[in-house]
Amino acid sequence: MNGNGLEGYKVIDLTHYVSGPYCTRLMAGVGMEVIKVEKPGEGDGARCMGPFVNDEPDIEKSIPALFLNANKKSITLNLKTSQGRDIFLELIKGADILVENFMPRVMPSLGLDYETLRGLNPALVMTSISNFGQSGPYRDYEASEIVEYALSGLMYITGTPEATPLKLGLDVSQQVAAQYAFMATLAALYSREMTGEGDYVDVSIMECNTGLLDWQLGLLLGLDFIYKRLGDLNQKGHPWGVFSCQDGWVCVCAIGGNFKYVTEMVGDPRLRDPKFMTSAGRLENRDEVSSLLLPWLVEHTREDIFHALCTKPSCAGGMVLNTEEIVNCPQLNSRNFFYQVEHPEAGKALYPKGPFQMSEIPWKEGRAPLLGEYNDEVYSKLGYSKAELVQLRQLNVI
């Protein structure tokens, strides 16, 4: 059999906002058929999230939604009507995967819990992504990105010691959970292919993010040490972080004895002092090291420093790039990371492809769907005539 082996799998995507949609973005990108089920009229709440293309608030111009929902097929369906729920069950019968990220009480309140759906389709894999998981004292707690970041333990260690703890400027907690949901759902599907039986996957945003703290847990268990926020510094070594240079910010990293390459580049004989030759020594004398590096940093551009450092053994450089610079990055462009999208309402723009390059499964280069764009295609396959679809629309079922 030729072609993409993932194309035969059908995903019913009940997700909204970010954590669910990033998971199903990955599924759609590798070729699975992702049918995004949205509320008639307004659609996924993310469609009201800005920024908007040309600052024009419109459900087809929400930039977060355009990114997250590329390659998906949108249908409208009102799950609050009993006919809507019946249609949903028909969709489930023919599906391989269901993903949702409502508050835990929602699916059971609609009569759409896993046990019910499993009765209809024992091969179904159902995945629920929620703030804290489907159980526990926080189960019904409200959360948003900043709350998740704080409760995971990540926020306490981010920011400068003199200021408040700081949240990362991206919806990182939600997307992190989505990655684990993606791998776990596919694993359950793989198991289904071996056994014929599906399973229910419960992903907690809190757990996925707390799970990034393996180091910090180790330091707590071994040394009773509570990791604190250090701004741009790092307990792993020095230099091991971001420094100001001539035309912006650059990252300088040198392990242990390989600091000698930095010393050579900088050329200041004071840096050859034995106290700077070990990681421990440099950590202890951080401020002095930084001040000795400063004159050299201030005289060189990000590019100079980056290219010079990245070719030295066990050193690494990085540049603080903004979004414009990333879009123009020669490495990303040589790897064809961006592709051109033409969207009927939002217009033309470059989009990033997926997070991995697979030799047999090229990333799908599609766009986000218009609300309900695939109603005809999906519902006609279920046997509904155009006339029936008109009636269902009038009854606010779709």
Next chain:
Amino acid sequence: MRLPLNGVRIADLTHAWAGPHCTANLADLGAEVIKLEPPTGDMRRGFRVGGVMSGPFPGGEPGEKPWNRNIIFNIINRNKRSISLNLGTVKGNDIFKRIVKISDVVIENLRPGALSKYGVDYEVLKEVKPDIIVVHMSGYGHSGPWMHYRAFGVAIEPMCGFFSLTGYPGDSTPIRSGVDHLDPLCGAHAAGAILAALLHRHKTGKGQCIDLSYLESGANFIGEALLEYTYNHRIRGFIGNRHPYRVPQGCYRCKGEDEWVVISVGSDEDWKAFCQALGNPSLVEEERFAKPLNRLKHQDNLDQLIETWTSQHNKFEVMDILQNKGIAAGAVLNMAEVYRNEQLRERGFLETVTHPEAGIHECFGPRFKFSRAPLYVYCPAPPFATDTDYVLGELLGISDEEIEQLVAQKVIFREPELMAEIESP
């Protein structure tokens, strides 16, 4: 009872964090992950610093074999097996190929070109096993002008935009995340890609080569900001702890030293409930704050008012009071508080495992719960090369005598080679 990936075998050449994080998740899902460590062991087992192995160790004790007692290694490498071989020897190379022949996936995060250098790149491995899935993880990917650039997670984070989006408003200093996010982030994407490849192989019989770059992985986390540039030609900066339209939102001081709570208020109903919770219902009607657009304008004043209230309470109290009114609020937990947290404990997220040389310790369990498959930490991280007899003897059918010869010839290692005196990262 079957675990989802029972029957899948992974030849794991990865080291440090990103790769091992990927394979730990696959091991949690039931795959048999065989770490193929170099003679000096996975660098996460520790380094010699001034003649002493770097820790952390349980109770601060390195013990006789410190490389088996490093807590961070043991947390990251749960559920895996280990052997050690020298890929640079003819026999070691041959054994590797025999392992590949009975494996489903080969994964590495060595420097790009390393597998070619050892004569075992994808083209060669395809001849050994036609449907093999080979996974490369590297900073910039296996092609392009920066392919051979040295890279650590922390150096690439600024390259994928995380830094340019994170900082305090009014201050131009970009701030790094407290965790080297890109390592586990790329690892998690890798695990997903491997699962996609396994499903593809199930349907088509074909393996493939997967090339992951930290840079591309990370850039997927700022997709929205990238599109803001490509559509609107606007370069996004940082807004600290605030939100474009949820107000009030921020991090507020509570009673005690370095004690904080975060609050995020959405709708008008939330705003009313919030004012009641503060014991100040008249705030709702105040001109400055009544409507959301006004609240956004007067955020500084509002934040001051809120902090006057929060600073009189313990952060958990504030969280309880607000959550009881249906408002999103969370205490900013430090590691000790995370470790004790009632939600994580109730869910059994911290699991206890007994390590033959490091003793009983806890680690985070699988990052997902299945209702039927019983996922858990079923075995501790492997002591160095502990599975030599299992892999070489049982799986490859090599005799005991031959195994000992291979050890004597320094093709296979039962104990790690003394590392050169180097520094820890």
